[in-house]
Amino acid sequence: MESVEKYFGSMVFDDKVMQKRLAPDVYAALKRTIQDGRSLNLSVANAVAAAMKDWAVELGATHFTHWFQPMTGITAEKHDSFITPDNNGGVIMEFSGKELVRGEPDASSFPSGGLRATFEARGYTAWDATSYAFIKDGVLCIPTAFCSFSGDALDQKTPLLRSMEAINRQALRVLKLFGNENVTSVKTTVGPEQEYFLVDKDLFNQRKDLLYTGRTLFGAKPPKGQEMEDHYFGVLKPRVQAFMKDLDEELWRLGVLAKTEHNEAAPAQHELAPIFTTANIAADHNQLTMEIMQRLAKQHNLVCLLHEKPFKGVNGSGKHNNWSITTNTGVNLLEPGETPYENAQFLLFLCAVIKAVDEYQDLLRVSVATAGNDHRLGAHEAPPAVVSIFLGSELTEILEAIEKDEPYGAKEKELLRVGVHTMPKFPKDTTDRNRTSPFAFTGNKFEFRMLGSASSVSAPNVMLNTAVAEILKRFADELENATDFETALHELIKRVIREHKRIIFNGNGYDDKWLAEAEKRGLLNLKTTPDALPYLVKEKNVALFTEHRVFTERELKSRYEILMESYCKLINIEGRTMVDMARKDILPAVSEYAQTLCNTLLSKKAVCETLDCAYEQETVERLSVLSGKAHKHVKVLEKALAGASKLDGATELGFYYKNKVLPVMEKLRAAADELETLVASDYWRFPTYGDLLFGV
Ligand code: ADP
Numbered sequence: 025m026e027s028v029e030k031y032f033g034s035m036v037f038d039d040k041v042m043q044k045r046l047a048p049d050v051y052a053a054l055k056r057t058i059q060d061g062r063s064l065n066l067s068v069a070n071a072v073a074a075a076m077k078d079w080a081v082e083l084g085a086t087h088f089t090h091w092f093q094p095m096t097g098i099t100a101e102k103h104d105s106f107i108t109p110d111n112n113g114g115v116i117m118e119f120s121g122k123e124l125v126r127g128e129p130d131a132s133s134f135p136s137g138g139l140r141a142t143f144e145a146r147g148y149t150a151w152d153a154t155s156y157a158f159i160k161d162g163v164l165c166i167p168t169a170f171c172s173f174s175g176d177a178l179d180q181k182t183p184l185l186r187s188m189e190a191i192n193r194q195a196l197r198v199l200k201l202f203g204n205e206n207v208t209s210v211k212t213t214v215g216p217e218q219e220y221f222l223v224d225k226d227l228f229n230q231r232k233d234l235l236y237t238g239r240t241l242f243g244a245k246p247p248k249g250q251e252m253e254d255h256y257f258g259v260l261k262p263r264v265q266a267f268m269k270d271l272d273e274e275l276w277r278l279g280v281l282a283k284t285e286h287n288e289a290a291p292a293q294h295e296l297a298p299i300f301t302t303a304n305i306a307a308d309h310n311q312l313t314m315e316i317m318q319r320l321a322k323q324h325n326l327v328c329l330l331h332e333k334p335f336k337g338v339n340g341s342g343k344h345n346n347w348s349i350t351t352n353t354g355v356n357l358l359e360p361g362e363t364p365y366e367n368a369q370f371l372l373f374l375c376a377v378i379k380a381v382d383e384y385q386d387l388l389r390v391s392v393a394t395a396g397n398d399h400r401l402g403a404h405e406a407p408p409a410v411v412s413i414f415l416g417s418e419l420t421e422i423l424e425a426i427e428k429d430e431p432y433g434a435k436e437k438e439l440l441r442v443g444v445h446t447m448p449k450f451p452k453d454t455t456d457r458n459r460t461s462p463f464a465f466t467g468n469k470f471e472f473r474m475l476g477s478a479s480s481v482s483a484p485n486v487m488l489n490t491a492v493a494e495i496l497k498r499f500a501d502e503l504e505n506a507t508d509f510e511t512a513l514h515e516l517i518k519r520v521i522r523e524h525k526r527i528i529f530n531g532n533g534y535d536d537k538w539l540a541e542a543e544k545r546g547l548l549n550l551k552t553t554p555d556a557l558p559y560l561v562k563e564k565n566v567a568l569f570t571e572h573r574v575f576t577e578r579e580l581k582s583r584y585e586i587l588m589e590s591y592c593k594l595i596n597i598e599g600r601t602m603v604d605m606a607r608k609d610i611l612p613a614v615s616e617y618a619q620t621l622c623n624t625l626l627s628k629k630a631v632c633e634t635l636d637c638a639y640e641q642e643t644v645e646r647l648s649v650l651s652g653k654a655h656k657h658v659k660v661l662e663k664a665l666a667g668a669s670k671l672d673g674a675t676e677l678g679f680y681y682k683n684k685v686l687p688v689m690e691k692l693r694a695a696a697d698e699l700e701t702l703v704a705s706d707y708w709r710f711p712t713y714g715d716l717l718f719g720v
Pocket residue numbers: 213214215216217297298299300301346347348349356466468469
């Protein structure tokens with residue numbers, strides 16, 4: 025068998041391949057583009073394209089595509105073949121530099137939130153040379169950004185790249201103040217941990233709710249749920265193991281650093297974590313991972329559910345966004361250092377994150393707001409909807425000592441003076457075993473844990489990068505003008521701690537007392553997507569994004585529309601699916617079963633008036649009451665769904681779905697789920713929770 029070292033990255037046009045296949049001057053020019061973001065001239069692009077094509081054709085590729093991430097949440101690709109007529113009735117395989125660096129897909133069918141008038145329906149895609157091209161299913165994929173002709177971002181990648189530039193600019197200013205002469209660029213790094221469910225495909229196909237919406241809209245609690253806690257890190261079932269083996273192999277061929285795979289808390293739930301890499305590449309890789317998980321699952325007659333809450337009453341799936349900042353010299357800026365000087369620098373970056381998360385908590389919340397994630401946040405399985413930071417007791421005590429000019433620890437006699445004293449060492453393991461915090465410091469990085477499993481990691485990192493860039497900018501403005509750097513630094517750090525310590529919370533985030541406490545501290549608690557999304561276009565946030573050239577005001581408004589619209593569309597589909605299932609499957613099954621019971625009842629009575637008919641009698645009565653209720657709720661739901669068409673304006677519509685549609689869906693579900701517990705198995709028309717969760 026081929027060894028992993030041999031085939032790892034074999035489908036990637038990576039640095040090794042470039043070095044081997046490109047002329048030295050072409051390679052050097054491309055490297056400069058990758059490192060400093062300089063644009064490629066056409067002759068270099070042509071040479072790169074030709075080499076890329078030869079490489080891809082040797083590996084069996086026939087087509088190429090600009091691979092991009094529109095606002096639909098999934099990736100898009102349009103395949104073009106390499107063939108060109110050779111004038112002798114045959115073909116040759118060709119790929120030009122122009123085709124490599126720029127594509128012009130018809131953009132009219134992608135969400136644009138009103139950005140793109142129909143007369144400029146075309147958009148263009150531009151190669152992100154920092155993310156390597158790769159071959160997937162015989163197609164050479166070029167990772168690209170996607171914009172309208174007027175330059176508006178229509179995708180997830182463009183703002184992410186812009187936000188990485190923003191934090192690079194400002195972090196370099198701060199690093200210069202500490203005398204880091206060798207540092208020429210700073211990048212954010214991301215390691216996203218991905219949760220998902222696997223269910224049997226035959227069972228999946230029997231449920232319209234899973235088919236249409238990715239989650240179960242009905243389903244009574246099974247006799248066994250996750251209460252035994254026997255699934256977490258449990259032994260993998262053979263089918264799951266076979267799937268994971270294939271998944272690893274395919275991801276490794278694509279250069280994705282898939283590292284750990286294990287069972288999660290809920291039955292049928294699993295997790296995959298890669299080794300971290302540069303933010304835009306991590307985002308591309310996570311998108312690829314989700315895509316490949318779904319495709320490979322089918323080959324094992326499984327379906328991979330990426331929905332945040334596929335099953336009511338069972339833990340949902342999230343994504344943990346591990347994030348840090350690293351210099352081109354290899355220094356992790358969130359790693360506490362060895363010397364007073366390194367510690368001062370660490371503390372300043374730490375304070376930048378604390379201040380950024382406090383001032384822009386609304387944006388972090390917005391970045392994880394989706395209809396699916398609303399079912400998890402605050403439901404005692406995922407962090408609450410309130411953003412707070414976990415630092416661990418050691419680091420918190422250090423900050424307190426600095427703020428109050430008090431000695432730290434039992435042994436320290438002296439005051440902890442930033443830039444003069446070495447920070448006491450704290451063991452990494454103690455920094456975080458608190459799983460309830462939305463935003464936790466884990467020794468040398470932060471882990472943002474509010475993300476839903478299905479989302480792209482781009483938006484959260486755009487928010488984080490831009491907010492931290494803004495704070496670093498303010499720090500640099502202040503410190504560049506200071507007469508005495510050390511004193512100014514010490515005072516700045518003290519002030520940040522004093523002003524922003526409200527965001528630090530080391531306790532249990534699932535505890536309701538925390539919500540009351542958070543309210544007292546003035547932290548936001550944006551419970552649902554319609555509550556959160558409007559914050560995206562608040563004046564202070566528009567100012568932030570325009571200042572750092574991450575979004576224009578137009579782009580922000582369009583994003584707001586797109587996000588709210590997709591929330592509404594999703595709930596609309598869910599509502600319609602419920603009506604369909606209730607009318608065509610659930611109520612008919614109940615009627616049929618009630619009829620059987622009535623027949624039995626009549627037969628029994630005919631045999632002997634005094635036979636015990638309590639089961640038939642009482643069950644029919646209960647079925648009648650509940651099906652009457654369910655039927656009533658179906659009608660109310662139909663009316664509510666129809667009512668939405670009379671409204672317009674994304675905001676109004678969003679709140680309408682939240683306040684008028686979701687509550688009726690809940691009521692219908694409650695009646696139907698109780699019916700499920702009463703109707704004989706033979707009559708129920710689709711697989712139950714028990715079948716789905718324990719069926720693999
Ligand atoms: P856990 O959260 O289960 O304790 P780890 O702490 O080992 O797991 O790592 C979780 C994720 O954090 C991994 O994907 C890892 O690659 C990533 N990670 C580690 N260091 C960094 C960093 N400096 N920047 C971004 N992600 C990181």
